[in-house]
Amino acid sequence: MPQTRAPTAVIADDERLMREQLADALKDAWPELAIVGEAANGHEAIALVQSLEPDVAFLDISMPGMDGVQAAQALAGAVHVVFVTAHDEYAIKAFEQGAVDYVLKPAEVERLRLTCQRVRERVQQDPDPMEALLAQLSQRLGGAGAKPREYLRWVQASVGSNIRMIPTGEILFFRAEDKYTRVQTARFEALIRKSIKELLDELDPEEFWQIHRGTVVRVDAVDQVSRNLAGKQVVHLKGSDEKLEVSRSFTHLFKQM
Amino acid sequence: MTEPTSSAQKGALRELRDAVIVVWWRFFDWLAVVSWTKLLLVSGLGFILAGILQHPIPWLMFVVASVIIKIIAGGKRRAELSADEATQRAHTEQLQRTVVEARMEALQAQIEPHFLFNTLASIDQLIRTDPPRASKMQQSLIRYLRSAMPQMREGRRPTLGQQVGLCTAFLEIMAVRMEDRLQVVINVPEGLKSAVFPSMMLQTLVENAIKHGLEPKTEGGRVEIRAEVVDGQLAVHVLDTGLGFAPKGEGGVGLANVRERLAALYGERAELVISVPPAGGTCATIQVPYETVPAAT
Numbered sequence: 001m002p003q004t005r006a007p008t009a010v011i012a013d014d015e016r017l018m019r020e021q022l023a024d025a026l027k028d029a030w031p032e033l034a035i036v037g038e039a040a041n042g043h044e045a046i047a048l049v050q051s052l053e054p055d056v057a058f059l060d061i062s063m064p065g066m067d068g069v070q071a072a073q074a075l076a077g078a079v080h081v082v083f084v085t086a087h088d089e090y091a092i093k094a095f096e097q098g099a100v101d102y103v104l105k106p107a108e109v110e111r112l113r114l115t116c117q118r119v120r121e122r123v124q125q126d127p128d129p130m131e132a133l134l135a136q137l138s139q140r141l142g143g144a145g146a147k148p149r150e151y152l153r154w155v156q157a158s159v160g161s162n163i164r165m166i167p168t169g170e171i172l173f174f175r176a177e178d179k180y181t182r183v184q185t186a187r188f189e190a191l192i193r194k195s196i197k198e199l200l201d202e203l204d205p206e207e208f209w210q211i212h213r214g215t216v217v218r219v220d221a222v223d224q225v226s227r228n229l230a231g232k233q234v235v236h237l238k239g240s241d242e243k244l245e246v247s248r249s250f251t252h253l254f255k256q257m
Numbered sequence: 258m259t260e261p262t263s264s265a266q267k268g269a270l271r272e273l274r275d276a277v278i279v280v281w282w283r284f285f286d287w288l289a290v291v292s293w294t295k296l297l298l299v300s301g302l303g304f305i306l307a308g309i310l311q312h313p314i315p316w317l318m319f320v321v322a323s324v325i326i327k328i329i330a331g332g333k334r335r336a337e338l339s340a341d342e343a344t345q346r347a348h349t350e351q352l353q354r355t356v357v358e359a360r361m362e363a364l365q366a367q368i369e370p371h372f373l374f375n376t377l378a379s380i381d382q383l384i385r386t387d388p389p390r391a392s393k394m395q396q397s398l399i400r401y402l403r404s405a406m407p408q409m410r411e412g413r414r415p416t417l418g419q420q421v422g423l424c425t426a427f428l429e430i431m432a433v434r435m436e437d438r439l440q441v442v443i444n445v446p447e448g449l450k451s452a453v454f455p456s457m458m459l460q461t462l463v464e465n466a467i468k469h470g471l472e473p474k475t476e477g478g479r480v481e482i483r484a485e486v487v488d489g490q491l492a493v494h495v496l497d498t499g500l501g502f503a504p505k506g507e508g509g510v511g512l513a514n515v516r517e518r519l520a521a522l523y524g525e526r527a528e529l530v531i532s533v534p535p536a537g538g539t540c541a542t543i544q545v546p547y548e549t550v551p552a553a554t
Contacts, residue, residue: 014472015375015434021382041475062371065475086374106378154504156533165502165531165539167509167516187528202505 007123010037010052012045012068013060013084022058022084022107029112042066042074049079055123058103061085069138076134080119080127151204157183157190164190168207172221172237173244174199176214186239211235212247225254288327289334296327354521368402369464379434394433400426404460416550417493418450420459421482427460428480431467438477439467445484445493452484452491453548455522461511462495462541470499470539478538491547498538502531515543 009026013019019038026033036052039045041063049057057079059068066074072081083102101115122128154165166183175182180191181199192199196214203216210216223236225246233246233254246254288296300320307316376398383391404423421443428441459482466480478498485492512529519527527545534540 014438015379016436017379017382017434018375020386021378024382024385043475064473064477086371086378105374106381150505152504153509154502154531156502156504163533165504165533167513169513 006032006034007056007120008034008036008052008054009056009058010039010045010048010054011035011058012039012042012048012063012071013058014040014063016040018060018084018105021105022103025107025109025112026058026116028109030116033116042068042071045071046074049075054079056080056082056119058082058084069134072130073134073138076130077127080122081130082115082119151207152199152202155183155192157192159188159190166190168203168218169220171218172240173215173217173242174208175216175244184240184242209250209253211250211253212245215244217244285326285330286334286338288323289330289332290338291327296323369468372464375434376430379430383433390433394430397426397429401430404457414453414550415456416450417445417452417454417484417491420454420456421445421450421484424459424463424482427463428467435472435477439471440479442479442481444481449484449486449491451549452486453550454491454493454543454545455518458515458518458543459493459495461515462543465511465541466495466497466499466539469503470497470501474500486547489547490544492542492544494540494542496534496538496540498536501537502533502539512541519543519545 007030011019011022013022023035023038026035033056036054037048039048042059043066045057045059045068046066048054057072057075059071059081061068061083062085063071068083072083075081084105084107085102086105101118103112103115153168155168155171156163156165158164166185170185170187172184172186174196175184176196177191179193181194181196183190183192196210196216199216200208200210206219208216208218217235217237221237221239223238226234226236228234228245232248233251235244235246235254237244300323303316303320304313307313376394380391380394380398383394401423404426425441425443428439428443432439432441463480463482471478471480479496480498481494481496483494483496512531516529519529523545527543530542530544532540532542
């Protein structure tokens with residue numbers, strides 16, 4: 001990069017006051033740096049970097065739509081990235097490995113001088129694509145990458161004409177009924193359009209057990225299991241008088257109970 | 258020489274007197290709580306026995322005396338006994354409730370570091386560019402922080418007015434930071450502000466609306482606090498036009514806390530309902546029995 005031209009930067013943060021604060025601090029810390037653009041989210045930041053080709057991008061980590069880490073991944077190698085964050089111990093740990101710098105909000109002029117010095121040294125070289133760091137960061141922030149499987153914690157169901165979000169911990173059982181599946185809690189019943197089969201894919205198998213082709217029960221809601229006159233296992237629930245039959249293929253579940 | 262004997266006699270006498278007193282009060286307690294039929298039955302049996310022993314008159318006098326004692330003192334004694342028991346039970350329950358409540362409040366009162374640092378950074382910027390606004394924002398922050406410190410919340414029962422005030426402080430801060438990405442509507446009738454409403458619950462709902470609904474939404478949106486009384490229940494809604502509820506993920510610790518605290522405070526008489534308005538976003542509603550705090554003296 002030619003040294004004859006003044007270095008340029010863009011700032012991305014969803015809060016205007018934060019952008020102003022950083023711009024003012026940068027004015028003191030690095031007077032010759034020209035702030036050529038400001039963005040309010042990751043998408044805008046990418047567009048700005050692509051059209052203005054600045055030397056440095058100051059990216060806030062938490063932004064709506066697309067966050068700073070995702071934007072940096074998209075811009076890998078196109079610009080030197082400095083992350084800005086209010087408080088994030090994971091991010092700080094990652095940055096300590098030295099690939100790029102980070103700035104804590106509110107940005108202090110003294111600290112920014114060090115950042116600027118680091119960036120100035122780097123501007124001579126091509127930007128580091130930071131692949132490893134970004135992958136690690138985005139995983140820590142809960143973005144893309146290998147994540148443990150997430151199960152349903154809330155079920156969206158209709159109660160009369162309302163749509164309610166029911167925490168799975170309140171559900172006693174699900175039962176297939178015609179086109180719908182009935183969701184029963186201790187207080188009310190609700191309907192969902194998902195089939196038992198679809199539900200089983202999304203529910204935590206530790207939390208819910210299928211006990212019949214059309215019945216899924218929450219394990220913690222089971223009060224006791226008895227046998228009826230026909231010799232079949234019947235599940236009694238806490239908080240409901242309804243009894244649920246266990247079909248033969250699922251009787252092994254209650255062997256230990 | 259007679260000294261030790263007499264003191265031993267005195268000791269034995271005292272023991273005998275104590276034993277008689279204990280037996281008497283046992284008998285008195287039994288008499289107080291025993292049912293009339295049982296008393297009649299025992300008297301009849303005793304009478305037969307006394308007849309066999311040829312001494313029915315003293316027994317008859319004893320029975321009459323018992324009946325009189327039961328009539329005069331029984332009711333009072335019985336009431337005392339059941340009151341004692343009830344007090345003890347209520348005390349234990351109250352204690353349990355207080356402990357649960359204190360623990361959960363402490364959990365709930367944790368201030369998000371992100372929120373704190375971002376707000377301080379905004380104030381720092383406003384001090385340079387707009388000092389009056391900085392001062393206003395700082396005052397909002399102080400009001401909000403005060404609410405989040407459990408030891409500052411002692412004393413009288415919290416009212417809806419106080420809770421809405423604290424949420425307003427939080428929303429004022431967020432409105433300065435998010436600018437036109439956040440519109441705030443407070444729709445709480447003046448008359449409902451003296452209603453009893455548990456602390457730190459509305460805050461959780463409002464913070465959720467911002468953090469999970471509106472902050473992650475590029476164009477932002479609106480948050481509304483609305484209160485009404487329906488069938489003797491006070492319903493307080495927090496509506497947002499944000500991203501909507503994510504059914505997966507481990508979030509919802511705050512909501513689970515609200516739910517547990519409601520159950521500890523009101524049992525079946527209170528409820529937290531999360532629903533999805535037809536236009537999208539999220540509506541969280543807390544329903545508690547409607548009661549007002551007597552005017553401060």
